[in-house]
Amino acid sequence: MRIAVFGAGGVGGYFGGRLAQAGHNVTFIARGAHLEAIGRDGLQVASIAGDFHVVPAKATDDPSAVGEVDLVLVGVKAPQVPAAARAMRPMVGAGTVVLPLQNGVEAADQLAEALGREPVVGGLCKLIAMIDGPGRIRHSGMPPQIVFGELDNRTSERITRLKSVFDGCRGLEAQIAEDIHAALWGKFLFIAAFSGVGAVTRVPAGLMRSVPESRQLIQEAMDEIRNLALARGVRLAEDVVDRSMAAVDALPPEGTASMQRDIMAGRPSELSAQNGAVVRLAAEAGVAVPVNDFLYRALVAQEKLARGEIGLAAPGA
Numbered sequence: 001m002r003i004a005v006f007g008a009g010g011v012g013g014y015f016g017g018r019l020a021q022a023g024h025n026v027t028f029i030a031r032g033a034h035l036e037a038i039g040r041d042g043l044q045v046a047s048i049a050g051d052f053h054v055v056p057a058k059a060t061d062d063p064s065a066v067g068e069v070d071l072v073l074v075g076v077k078a079p080q081v082p083a084a085a086r087a088m089r090p091m092v093g094a095g096t097v098v099l100p101l102q103n104g105v106e107a108a109d110q111l112a113e114a115l116g117r118e119p120v121v122g123g124l125c126k127l128i129a130m131i132d133g134p135g136r137i138r139h140s141g142m143p144p145q146i147v148f149g150e151l152d153n154r155t156s157e158r159i160t161r162l163k164s165v166f167d168g169c170r171g172l173e174a175q176i177a178e179d180i181h182a183a184l185w186g187k188f189l190f191i192a193a194f195s196g197v198g199a200v201t202r203v204p205a206g207l208m209r210s211v212p213e214s215r216q217l218i219q220e221a222m223d224e225i226r227n228l229a230l231a232r233g234v235r236l237a238e239d240v241v242d243r244s245m246a247a248v249d250a251l252p253p254e255g256t257a258s259m260q261r262d263i264m265a266g267r268p269s270e271l272s273a274q275n276g277a278v279v280r281l282a283a284e285a286g287v288a289v290p291v292n293d294f295l296y297r298a299l300v301a302q303e304k305l306a307r308g309e310i311g312l313a314a315p316g317a
Contacts (some may be wrong), residue, residue, distance in 0.1 A: 010129030012075020013137035019171040028059040037135025047139035049171035067091035074100040078273030085114035104273040122180035123148035144172040173303035192274040193221035196295035198260035206253025224289040
């Protein structure tokens with residue numbers, strides 16, 4: 001299968017690397033030193049599921065040079081999806097499937113706005129992975145899982161084919177969602193609450209979940225997102241918060257979310273697509289989300305600073 005991985009960070013690098021390891025024709029869309037290192041030395045992945053090295057590895061910063069592909073795996077950060085959707089148009093043909101793996105619940109709609117609804121399916125993934133230097137990915141936590149499905153939840157030949165492709169890869173589990181929207185919101189409930197509380201407390205999972213006050217914040221943030229999903233007609237399971245808290249308890253003690261790591265490092269993050277999206281969607285639905293509103297308001301000034309939208313005031317200003 002001809003595959004383009006748009007965004008070769010922790011998510012795209014890991015899953016794209018596993019696809020390349022399985023023998024598929026994979027091109028990574030990357031930039032800067034990461035792109036140079038992949039092109040020169042291949043892609044090195046250190047993983048709790050087994051280290052591997054994709055060499056040679058094909059990489060470029062020009063999607064138009066790739067040509068049409070069978071699958072576009074979208075691995076950029078959530079705020080970058082609209083721009084990525086426009087840039088990937090030369091790679092999307094009549095039979096191309098576009099599979100987003102972002103945190104959040106808006107990526108599929110953003111891709112469909114630029115590409116039309118036909119090529120886009122729903123998707124999500126679960127793992128803790130990050131760039132560990134140019135050309136290097138480190139997968140440090142969670143058994144890698146990728147979940148996908150048609151946006152209308154129908155059974156389709158292309159979804160069955162994708163399942164077969166991912167089943168042929170080492171180091172991951174692939175699952176077809178019975179209800180992709182419930183799956184997306186279930187992941188969103190977990191990641192937005194964990195990311196937001198982690199970014200505010202600036203401690204890893206082990207400390208966050210063991211301190212009663214921060215644990216309660218996580219659970220209350222999850223409860224709010226569950227209520228919002230139900231108000232929007234998403235059929236979440238009754239025990240979704242309990243299962244999500246169990247997932248928090250199963251994380252490695254040193255585990256952190258990518259949004260937390262970005263905020264702590266002063267980098268632009270997915271705040272607008274996580275707790276910011278909760279606040280925005282809740283306002284549209286008329287649902288109260290005070291904990292998520294607090295998390296967003298507590299973090300938004302630093303986010304604007306990281307994005308260059310505001311500057312540090314002079315002393316005494």
